[in-house]
Amino acid sequence: METMIFDNLKKAILEYDSKASAEWAQKAMDEKLDPVKVMDAMTEAIQIVGEGFGRDELFLPELVGAGEAMEAATPIIEAELKRTGAKRESAGTVVLGTVFGDMHNIGKSMVATMLITNGFEVVDLGINVQKNQFINAIKEHNADIVAMSALLTTTVQEQKNVIEALKQEGLREKVKVMVGGGAISQEFADKIGADGYAPSAPGAAELARQLLAN
Amino acid sequence: MLKGYTRKFKPLELISAEEVESIHRGALFVLASTGLRVEHDRALQLFADAGCDVDLEEKRVRIPGWLAEESVRKCPSSYLVKARDREKDLMIGGDTLYFMQGMGMRYLDLDTWETRPATIQEHKEAMIVADAMDDVHLADGVFFYMERKDIPPVMVMLENLASGLRNSSKAQQFGYQKNCEIFAIKMAKELGITLNPEMDTASPLTIYGSAIDAAIRYIEAGIPIQPCAGITMGAEGPITCAAAVVQGCATVMGWAVLTQLVKPGAPMSIQFGLKPMDMKTGSPNFGSVTNSMTTVMMNQMLRRYKIPSCTSAGFTSLSKKIDYQCGYEKSMGALISALSGGNLQIFQGGSCSELLYHPVLSILDNDVAGWVGRFLQGAEVSDESLAISLINQVGPVPGHYLNTKHTREHWKKEHYVPAVADRAPYPEWLVTGKKDALTLAKERMDHILDNHTPVPLSDNQEKIVENILKEARLYYKEKGLISDEEWTEYMKALE
Numbered sequence: 001m002e003t004m005i006f007d008n009l010k011k012a013i014l015e016y017d018s019k020a021s022a023e024w025a026q027k028a029m030d031e032k033l034d035p036v037k038v039m040d041a042m043t044e045a046i047q048i049v050g051e052g053f054g055r056d057e058l059f060l061p062e063l064v065g066a067g068e069a070m071e072a073a074t075p076i077i078e079a080e081l082k083r084t085g086a087k088r089e090s091a092g093t094v095v096l097g098t099v100f101g102d103m104h105n106i107g108k109s110m111v112a113t114m115l116i117t118n119g120f121e122v123v124d125l126g127i128n129v130q131k132n133q134f135i136n137a138i139k140e141h142n143a144d145i146v147a148m149s150a151l152l153t154t155t156v157q158e159q160k161n162v163i164e165a166l167k168q169e170g171l172r173e174k175v176k177v178m179v180g181g182g183a184i185s186q187e188f189a190d191k192i193g194a195d196g197y198a199p200s201a202p203g204a205a206e207l208a209r210q211l212l213a214n
Numbered sequence: 215m216l217k218g219y220t221r222k223f224k225p226l227e228l229i230s231a232e233e234v235e236s237i238h239r240g241a242l243f244v245l246a247s248t249g250l251r252v253e254h255d256r257a258l259q260l261f262a263d264a265g266c267d268v269d270l271e272e273k274r275v276r277i278p279g280w281l282a283e284e285s286v287r288k289c290p291s292s293y294l295v296k297a298r299d300r301e302k303d304l305m306i307g308g309d310t311l312y313f314m315q316g317m318g319m320r321y322l323d324l325d326t327w328e329t330r331p332a333t334i335q336e337h338k339e340a341m342i343v344a345d346a347m348d349d350v351h352l353a354d355g356v357f358f359y360m361e362r363k364d365i366p367p368v369m370v371m372l373e374n375l376a377s378g379l380r381n382s383s384k385a386q387q388f389g390y391q392k393n394c395e396i397f398a399i400k401m402a403k404e405l406g407i408t409l410n411p412e413m414d415t416a417s418p419l420t421i422y423g424s425a426i427d428a429a430i431r432y433i434e435a436g437i438p439i440q441p442c443a444g445i446t447m448g449a450e451g452p453i454t455c456a457a458a459v460v461q462g463c464a465t466v467m468g469w470a471v472l473t474q475l476v477k478p479g480a481p482m483s484i485q486f487g488l489k490p491m492d493m494k495t496g497s498p499n500f501g502s503v504t505n506s507m508t509t510v511m512m513n514q515m516l517r518r519y520k521i522p523s524c525t526s527a528g529f530t531s532l533s534k535k536i537d538y539q540c541g542y543e544k545s546m547g548a549l550i551s552a553l554s555g556g557n558l559q560i561f562q563g564g565s566c567s568e569l570l571y572h573p574v575l576s577i578l579d580n581d582v583a584g585w586v587g588r589f590l591q592g593a594e595v596s597d598e599s600l601a602i603s604l605i606n607q608v609g610p611v612p613g614h615y616l617n618t619k620h621t622r623e624h625w626k627k628e629h630y631v632p633a634v635a636d637r638a639p640y641p642e643w644l645v646t647g648k649k650d651a652l653t654l655a656k657e658r659m660d661h662i663l664d665n666h667t668p669v670p671l672s673d674n675q676e677k678i679v680e681n682i683l684k685e686a687r688l689y690y691k692e693k694g695l696i697s698d699e700e701w702t703e704y705m706k707a708l709e
Contacts, residue, residue, distance in 0.1 A: 016622065061622040068617045105612040127612050186641065199641035 002033055009038070009073065010045035016065030018072035025073035035080040036088050042077075043119065046070050050117030053202070060110060063201075067113030071124070090121045092212045095137040096147035097125030098181075099158035104151040107181060110201035111147060118205040120145075131158070131165040138166075138175055145208055147178040156183045160192040176211040180204055215303045216351050218312040222592035225517070225555035228510040229456075234518055237456060237511070241463035242279040249276035250419050250468045254426035260475040275468075282467040285474040291520040293438045293481030295352065296408045299383035299669060304352060306410075306438075306483055306557050307522040311590060313583045314387060315344045316529050316564035317357035318571030324656070327535050329570045332359035334707060337374065339663055340563070341381035343573035346666040349583040350562055350576070352410060353378055354387035358563060358571040364707030366700040368690045369683075372397055376679050383669045385410065390428030392695065397686040399435045404678045410558075412440040412485050412524075415465050417450035421472075429469075430476050438481040440524055441469040443512075446498040448491040455504065458488045459511045466519065483522035483558065486512050487529075500567055501531040501543025509547070510554040517555055525556035528582075531565045536575050536652055540565050545582045552586045559583075577655040577662075581632035588630035599624070634658050 005028050012020035021042075028038045049066040052058035081088070094115050098108045105127050112122045123141050125133055138146055146166070150156045159179050166172040176195045179188075189197035196211050198204040229237075249267070252258055252275050262268040267276035292307025304312055321332035332340075337359045344350045355378020356371050365373050371394050378386050379401075388398050388409040395411065402409050411432050413425040425441075432439050443465040445451035451458045466484050473480050488508035489498045499505065509527040516523040528548030533540035544565070551559050561583055563576030593599070604620050615621050634654040638646065647653075671679060687704075690696050696704065 016617075016619070059625070061616055061618075061625055064616045065619075065622055103611045106614050106616050109614075109616070199639045203642065 001031060005031060005033060006038070006041040010041055012073075013042060013045035013066050013069045014048065016062065016069050018069045021069040021073040022076060025076040029076060029080050034086075035077045035084065036086050038077050039074075039081070039088050042070050042073060043116070046113070046117045047119075050114065053117075060201075063113050063117075064106075064109055067109065067116060070116060071112075088121070091119035091209065092144040093121045093123065093141050094145040094147055094178075094208060095123045095125065095134060095141060095143040096149070097129035097134065098127040098149040098151075099155055099162065100128055100130050101158055102150050102152050102155040102181075103127050104149065104181070107151065107201070108149040111149065111180065111204045114201040114205040115147075115208060118209065120205075120208060131162045134162050135165055135169050135171065138171055143175055144212055145176045145178055147180070147204065147208070150179070150181040150183055153183045156181070156188065159184075159194070163193055176208075178204065178207060178211065215301070215305055216312070218304070218310045218351050219552075219587035219590045221309045221311065221552070221555065221590045225513065226510055226550070226553040227514055228507060228554075229514060233456075234514055237459050237463060237515060238518065240457075240460040241467060242282055244419075244460060244464045245277040245282055245467055246279055247276065248419065249274050250421060250464070251275075252421050252426070252472075254421070254423040256430070257421075257426045257472060261471070264471070264475055266471075277468065277471055281471055285471040286467055286519045286521065288474045288478055289470050289519070289521050290479065290481045292522060293483070294408070295385040295410045295438065296406065297383060297385035298379060298405060298407055298671075298675075302351075302384045304385050304410075308557070309555070310557060311552050311587065312351035312558050313349050313561045313587075314352035314524070314558055315350050315354040315358070315576065316560055316562050316571065316579070317354060318530070318564035318566070318569055319359070319361045320570050321359060322536075322565075322570040322572040322575075324536075324572065324574065329566075331361045331363040333363055334365070334373075334377070337362075337377050338381055340571065340573040340576070341377055342666055342668055343576060343659055343662050344562065345382035345384060345668040346662045347562070347576070347580045349580050349587060350384065352387055352558065353382045353384040354560075355379070355382070356386070356388050364703060366690070366696045366704055368392055368394075368695040369687060369704070372683060372686050375401070376683055379405070379679060380671055380676070381668050387412065389413070390424065392424075392690075393427075394686065395428045395431050397682050397689075399431060399437065401679060401682045402437065403435065404682070405675055408437045410438060410440055410483075412442055414442050415444065415469070417443075417445045417465070418461060419464060419468075421468070426472070429472065433473060433476045433480045438483070439473065440483045440485050441465075443484060443486040443488075445486075445488045446491045447488060447504065447508075448493070449496070451488065453490065455488075455508050455511060458508055459515060462486055462488055462508075462512055463515050466516070466521065470519070470521065483524050484512075484516060485524035485526065485558075485560070487526035488512065497532075497567065499532065500526075500529070501533075501539075501547060503546075506547055506550040509551050509556070513551070513554040513556055522557040523555070524558040524560065525551035526560045527551045529560035529564055530567055532567065534566045534570075536565065536572070536578065540575070541578070541582075544579060545586075548579075548582055548586050549589070552590055574652065574655045574659050577634055577658050578651060581635055584630050584632060599628075 009024040179194045196207045198207040261275040295304040320329035356374045388411040443462045447458045451461045489505040531540040531543035562579040
């Protein structure tokens with residue numbers, strides 16, 4: 001039974017089927033399977049997609065499709081993890097979102113997927129995220145990294161505002177700050193005092209690893 | 215059979231239907247009044263027997279309009295070219311476009327941008343690259359690297375054909391020269407393939423005996439022919455587009471008459487290139503806008519005649535380097551040829567008129583071929599492609615399409631992805647060596663040569679090819695067309 005559920009859950013992710021992945025995640029919980037093992041199975045599936053992306057066999061639509069299928073199942077498993085207090089091994093926890101005033105979702109979602117495929121736990125706050133939402137999520141999830149996206153030249157400044165808020169809250173030394181998005185450059189990242197910048201989603205995952213290794 | 219690219223919309227036209235008829239009538243008048251100079255006794259007799267006014271002394275054939283029009287009607291509107299791998303046969307004609315490997319006499323040194331004669335190994339490598347690229351539909355082992363370090367000139371075409379056959383299973387172009395077509399026909403027959411041999415017209419309005427000898431041999435062997443109507447406007451033909459096309463059409467119909475007199479129903483296509491002379495240097499302006507304009511007009515005329523066309527507007531550039539000029543001159547010509555209904559397009563690999571060829575350029579050109587081919591296929595409009603319910607389902611921001619099944623299922627066939635164009639994000643480009651398309655194409659060539667193995671000739675096929683080559687080598691040696699000195703060097707190179 002356990003193997004069958006794991007296989008179907010992985011299959012749902014590999015077939016980019018959010019409905020099926022949520023259903024099989026629920027089934028896993030109903031059958032009282034170990035939530036840590038269930039999360040590991042899902043991570044294994046999404047890593048297969050990530051590897052295909054690295055080999056130029058799969059592309060962004062597949063990456064995002066698989067990411068969303070995993071996202072649909074994750075809250076179901078996380079609720080059980082929270083209830084039992086079980087802990088998963090992860091590369092780190094990343095809080096991410098597109099900054100206030102900016103409604104661009106896609107690049108940020110790609111980064112989220114790449115982070116998940118690289119073993120990070122991701123708390124995706126969505127788009128148009130206010131600085132206090134970032135602060136609260138960092139505190140709540142004890143985040144290692146905050147990652148901010150901004151596509152518009154008019155909203156890049158908001159990344160700086162979040163960094164200032166981190167300083168005021170005494171969190172700046174505790175979390176690494178990553179920035180990205182179409183309007184961002186390394187020069188800008190340095191100027192606002194971010195710890196790192198990556199030009200692409202795969203680059204963001206690599207950057208996150210480097211920041212935590214340092 | 216290879217599908218090539220099928221044009222899904224009306225072809226581009228530059229002149230009206232009435233203007234097409236004016237040009238056709240002009241060509242008929244030229245054929246009937248001035249006619250063609252035909253330097254071939256048997257052909258002159260065929261023309262005379264068919265009712266043409268033939269002046270044997272002047273070798274001039276004046277062709278009546280009815281015969282020209284009847285012969286054009288007899289030409290098949292499409293024909294088959296058989297490849298060594300029958301899955302790669304071509305059906306040339308209709309709304310289909312195939313790309314053909316380009317040409318260039320010499321090897322281009324990418325470090326010095328100077329040219330030199332190529333080696334046997336360089337020819338082999340260029341053929342392997344052509345075999346690996348899906349958008350080279352018709353291979354042309356013959357017309358690139360015709361100037362060789364190690365092969366006597368008289369044997370180059372046959373050795374190149376052999377290299378083409380050994381290193382590619384695709385259908386092959388050929389030509390003629392000092393009776394080498396006799397050996398090529400033998401090779402084709404024994405291998406069970408046909409070739410797509412081209413033969414020259416000397417403009418204005420002249421066909422030499424060697425071209426006719428070759429044409430008759432091919433037609434009688436059941437091999438389709440591809441006469442060329444090449445005109446340098448202002449020198450070999452009139453300077454205006456309309457008049458050059460009149461001359462081109464007179465040539466087309468002259469060849470149609472000859473072909474149908476040799477064998478009714480024999481297939482032919484017409485290769486053409488009507489380009490202006492550079493009035494300072496005297497060289498033909500390949501890649502010029504005029505070349506593209508006459509291409510559209512000739513394609514219109516050949517569509518009227520229902521004779522397949524082989525275009526050359528994108529086959530070369532005047533640039534000596536693989537650079538911006540080379541890219542735009544070739545791409546513009548390729549696109550215009552395709553939009554206006556060319557069936558076969560000489561394209562990948564050549565530049566600097568007909569001087570140089572390089573497999574790296576063929577790789578870059580292949581991206582253009584894919585781009586043009588994708589355009590020809592047009593945009594499908596169906597319930598599935600309109601995706602109205604999907605648009606409603608996704609709605610405004612934060613809805614997006616990157617996560618939809620529709621995107622996953624359609625993006626690859628809806629959008630063409632070039633193999634070597636630089637598409638890296640700028641910051642990534644900065645840290646990965648600032649590579650341009652030329653560098654990426656060089657890397658691609660190395661990758662192909664490391665990883666692609668063409669389907670080899672069987673032992674029996676190899677024996678056929680080698681025996682016929684041996685026979686040809688001795689034939690030309692005995693005829694005194696290969697000197698002792700050339701022979702020694704040649705034999706050494708073949709070891």
